[in-house]
Amino acid sequence: MSTTSESLTRPTAPPSPWLENWRHFAANRGALAGLIVIGLLVFAALFAPWVAPHAPHEQFRDALLVPPVWADGGQARFLLGTDDIGRDILSRLIYGSQLSLLVGVIVVTLSLAAGIALGLVAGFFRGAVETLIMRLMDIMLALPSLLLAIAIVAILGPSLTNAMVAIAIVVLPHYVRLTRAAVIAETTKDYVIASQVAGAGLLRQMFVNVLPNCMAPLIVQATLGFSTAILDAAALGFLGLGAQPPTPEWGTMLADARQFIQRAWWVVTFPGLAILITVLAFNLMGDGLRDALDPKLKR
Amino acid sequence: MILFILRRVGLLIPTFIGVTLLAFALIRLIPGDPIELLAGERGIDPARHAALMAQFGFDRPLWQQYGHYIGQVLQGDLGTSLSTRQPVLDEFFTLFPATVELSLFAMAFAIVIGLPVGILAAVKRGSVFDHTVMGVSLTGYSMPIFWWALLLILLFSVQLGWTPVSGRIAVAYFVEPVTGLMLVDTLLAGDTDAFWSALHHLVLPAIVLGTIPLAVIARMTRSAMMEVIREDYIRVARAKGLSTMRVILVHALRNALIPVVTVIGLQTGVMLAGAILTETIFAWPGVGKWLIDSINRRDYPSVQGGILLVAAVVMLVNLLVDLTYGLINPRIRHSK
Numbered sequence: 051m052s053t054t055s056e057s058l059t060r061p062t063a064p065p066s067p068w069l070e071n072w073r074h075f076a077a078n079r080g081a082l083a084g085l086i087v088i089g090l091l092v093f094a095a096l097f098a099p100w101v102a103p104h105a106p107h108e109q110f111r112d113a114l115l116v117p118p119v120w121a122d123g124g125q126a127r128f129l130l131g132t133d134d135i136g137r138d139i140l141s142r143l144i145y146g147s148q149l150s151l152l153v154g155v156i157v158v159t160l161s162l163a164a165g166i167a168l169g170l171v172a173g174f175f176r177g178a179v180e181t182l183i184m185r186l187m188d189i190m191l192a193l194p195s196l197l198l199a200i201a202i203v204a205i206l207g208p209s210l211t212n213a214m215v216a217i218a219i220v221v222l223p224h225y226v227r228l229t230r231a232a233v234i235a236e237t238t239k240d241y242v243i244a245s246q247v248a249g250a251g252l253l254r255q256m257f258v259n260v261l262p263n264c265m266a267p268l269i270v271q272a273t274l275g276f277s278t279a280i281l282d283a284a285a286l287g288f289l290g291l292g293a294q295p296p297t298p299e300w301g302t303m304l305a306d307a308r309q310f311i312q313r314a315w316w317v318v319t320f321p322g323l324a325i326l327i328t329v330l331a332f333n334l335m336g337d338g339l340r341d342a343l344d345p346k347l348k349r
Numbered sequence: 350m351i352l353f354i355l356r357r358v359g360l361l362i363p364t365f366i367g368v369t370l371l372a373f374a375l376i377r378l379i380p381g382d383p384i385e386l387l388a389g390e391r392g393i394d395p396a397r398h399a400a401l402m403a404q405f406g407f408d409r410p411l412w413q414q415y416g417h418y419i420g421q422v423l424q425g426d427l428g429t430s431l432s433t434r435q436p437v438l439d440e441f442f443t444l445f446p447a448t449v450e451l452s453l454f455a456m457a458f459a460i461v462i463g464l465p466v467g468i469l470a471a472v473k474r475g476s477v478f479d480h481t482v483m484g485v486s487l488t489g490y491s492m493p494i495f496w497w498a499l500l501l502i503l504l505f506s507v508q509l510g511w512t513p514v515s516g517r518i519a520v521a522y523f524v525e526p527v528t529g530l531m532l533v534d535t536l537l538a539g540d541t542d543a544f545w546s547a548l549h550h551l552v553l554p555a556i557v558l559g560t561i562p563l564a565v566i567a568r569m570t571r572s573a574m575m576e577v578i579r580e581d582y583i584r585v586a587r588a589k590g591l592s593t594m595r596v597i598l599v600h601a602l603r604n605a606l607i608p609v610v611t612v613i614g615l616q617t618g619v620m621l622a623g624a625i626l627t628e629t630i631f632a633w634p635g636v637g638k639w640l641i642d643s644i645n646r647r648d649y650p651s652v653q654g655g656i657l658l659v660a661a662v663v664m665l666v667n668l669l670v671d672l673t674y675g676l677i678n679p680r681i682r683h684s685k
Contacts, residue, residue: 080487188360189367192667193660194622201371201656204644205378281493285626288495289641304496308630311499312507319503322496329491337487 074342081338087331095148102141103127106298110136115314131316133307139316142298143324149299150280150328153214157279158272160218165225166268170256172226173233184230187223195220199282203291210293213286217279228271232264266343273339277332284325300325353675361664368664372657373418376649377411427654432646437654441636445662446529447517448628448635452620454551455559460613463563467570467609472597474575482567489564494623498557498630505553512553515632519546554631558623562616569612573605580604607674614670618663 065073075081094101104110116132117124124131130140168187172180190198202216236242237260245259286292287301295306300321307317393401402408409417421427427437470482506514517531518524522543524534532551535544577583578601586596625637632638636659643651 185363186367189364192364192664193368194618194663196622196625197656197659197663198371200625200640200644201375201652204649204652204656205375277491281491284493285495288493289626289629290645301493301495304493304499308499311503315503318496318499322493322499325493325496326488326491329493330488333487333491 071342075338078338078341080334081341084331084334084338087327088335091147091151091328091331094144095151098144098148102138102144103129104138104141106137106142106145107296108137108141110138112136115310115317117314118316121316130320131314133303133317134310134314139320142303143300143320146298146300146303146321146324147328149210149293149297150283150325153210153217153283154276154279154332156214157218157221157283158275160215161221161225161275162268162272164218165222166229166261168222169226169229170233170261173230173237174252174256180230183226187226190220191223195278196282196285199286200289200291203286208286208291208294210283210287210297210299213283213292214279216286217282220282221275221278224271224275225268228267229264232267233260236260236263270336270340270343273332274336277329277336280325280332281329350675354672357668357671357675361668364664365661368657368660369419369422370415372653372660373415375656376653377414422657427657428650430643430651431648432643432651437651438658440639440651441655441658443529444634444636444639446526447531447633448621448624448637450530450532451551451554451558451627451633451635452617452624454555455557455620456562456613456617458555458559459562459566459616463566464570464609467567468574468597468602468605470567470571471574471578479571482571486564486567489560490568492560492564494557494560495626495630497560498553498627501553501557502630512549517547517550517634518543519550522546554627554633557630558620558627561623562613562620565612565616566609570605570609573608574601577601577605611670611674614667614673617666617670621659621663621666 110128110132113125113128113132114136115134116128116136118131119126119129121131128138128140130138130143132138133142168183172183199213199216199220202219203212206212206215242255242259246255250259283292284299284301284304287299288305290305293299293302295302303321304318304325307314307321310317399408407414425438427441429435430437430440433440466482470479473479502514505511513519518535522535522540524531524538524540524543527534527537531547532544535541535547574597578597583596583601586600587593591600621637624633624635625641627633628635628638629641636655640652640655640659642648643655
């Protein structure tokens with residue numbers, strides 16, 4: 051093995067932090083599987099018009115409730131079967147992945163941005179401002195998230211946009227708390243005091259010096275936030291409070307399909323499976339990231 | 350301990366005010382004013398509209414309206430349902446026992462399975478059993494429970510015909526409500542057939558509602574157990590020659606239970622929200638289904654009162670959990 055002896059003789063530089071984190075992450079097979087599934091989903095969402103065999107709203111009047119291809123009576127042109135008005139389920143699921151990922155991206159971006167801002171303010175200013183922000187977050191945490199989201203949607207009216215806003219508000223306290231805790235831990239460290247002595251302004255301290263060192267828990271929370279957002283949006287859609295039919299949103303599809311549960315198992319099975327796989331993938335990746343980024347758990 | 354209770358109760362007040370603000374805002378932020386809402390699609394003539402606005406105080410400044418609202422809430426007046434013309438509070442408490450019954454069974458299901466499975470996974474750390482438990486519980490944790498409910502209905506109700514699809518008891522039975530808990534009432538009435546019918550109706554919804562708490566409890570028990578097993582006092586207990594059973598179930602479990610109890614309590618709150626989905630799917634006549642029906646009927650006084658009451662129940666449960674926590678863990682009670 052010439053390569054081994056070569057690497058043994060070569061002086062080894064310490065691996066870059068990114069590479070080290072990647073190695074920890076990749077050693078976790080579940081996390082890697084999650085990443086692959088997410089990659090496939092992103093691909094399907096981005097190239098939906100080319101990947102999907104049919105358009106999401108195209109109705110095949112001659113093929114209502116066709117079972118999946120492997121079942122009796124299945125047709126090769128509808129791999130996962132069709133719904134009650136002859137729409138191809140696979141195509142709708144592929145287009146639905148666009149919505150679910152969009153929900154994830156928007157909710158996480160909104161809540162992360164607002165959460166970081168509030169958390170930084172609470173962590174830097176302390177005192178009355180901090181008390182006000184944190185008490186408000188405690189109130190929000192005291193309510194079950196789905197109930198709060200339902201209340202907000204009841205105010206704003208049912209739609210996918212309002213559902214996203216509601217979920218972003220509901221998950222906000224987690225980001226605020228994490229940011230504040232990390233900021234408070236960082237600001238007592240020497241490098242922050244040193245740069246303050248050197249004359250760094252408040253904004254520079256907040257965003258350039260302190261925030262990058264608080265990112266690890268936030269990245270983990272944001273990844274897990276994707277799964278919460280997708281699950282809650284689907285739940286709201288299922289309750290009729292999120293995306294409205296005929297949008298191919300997975301939760302809405304399930305609500306539509308409920309009445310056919312006795313006759314056509316495939317219309318209820320596949321949308322839910324899509325939700326489960328997506329949420330599971332983000333949870334696996336989030337767990338893997340936590341293990342990789344948390345120095346306490348590193349061996 | 351009294352100081353601890355007082356401090357904990359004191360923390361509830363700002364939370365309660367926040368919730369009332371939310372409930373108050375709910376009915377004022379929706380498009381159209383409350384009088385138009387009451388009048389419905391028939392419309393109302395402007396003079397009568399103005400008179401009613403004045404009569405209900407909707408023309409006064411917002412802070413006065415809020416003060417009035419708080420006053421009413423504290424007297425137990427949560428308004429009248431638009432669809433049934435019944436006081437919202439009465440409606441809520443008629444339906445609440447159904448939700449309690451469902452939640453109790455779901456939690457029992459979650460604890461009875463989650464606890465032993467978590468302990469065993471911790472003891473057999475790294476084994477196939479451990480990996481299976483972790484995999485299954487992560488799946489359970491990621492489960493969209495409304496879909497899980499449909500799958501179980503598909504299997505047990507549609508395919509096997511073992512359980513009914515919806516409701517609380519077969520229509521053939523009429524049981525005088527005493528406690529509001531169907532299983533207790535049927536037994537009180539001495540009607541065994543009705544009892545079995547109620548039990549059959551309860552099984553699937555309870556499993557569905559208990560799934561996520563089950564996953565969380567199993568994971569939490571496992572990790573708490575693994576922490577404790579590493580402690581020195583466990584090694585001492587082993588070295589003394591105590592049996593493994595005794596070390597695990599008596600010495601280790603006692604300390605491992607503290608975080609688990611907290612999680613169980615927190616899950617109770619989550620469960621009330623989960624009940625909204627479960628009850629809607631199984632047409633379970635509890636407060637969750639009522640809340641969603643009220644939203645769909647645009648019955649805003651019911652939505653407003655319902656959200657306030659569910660939030661109050663969750664806060665109460667969380668308070669009880671905190672107090673229990675202080676009771677079993679002296680370190681919490683005496684801190685600060």
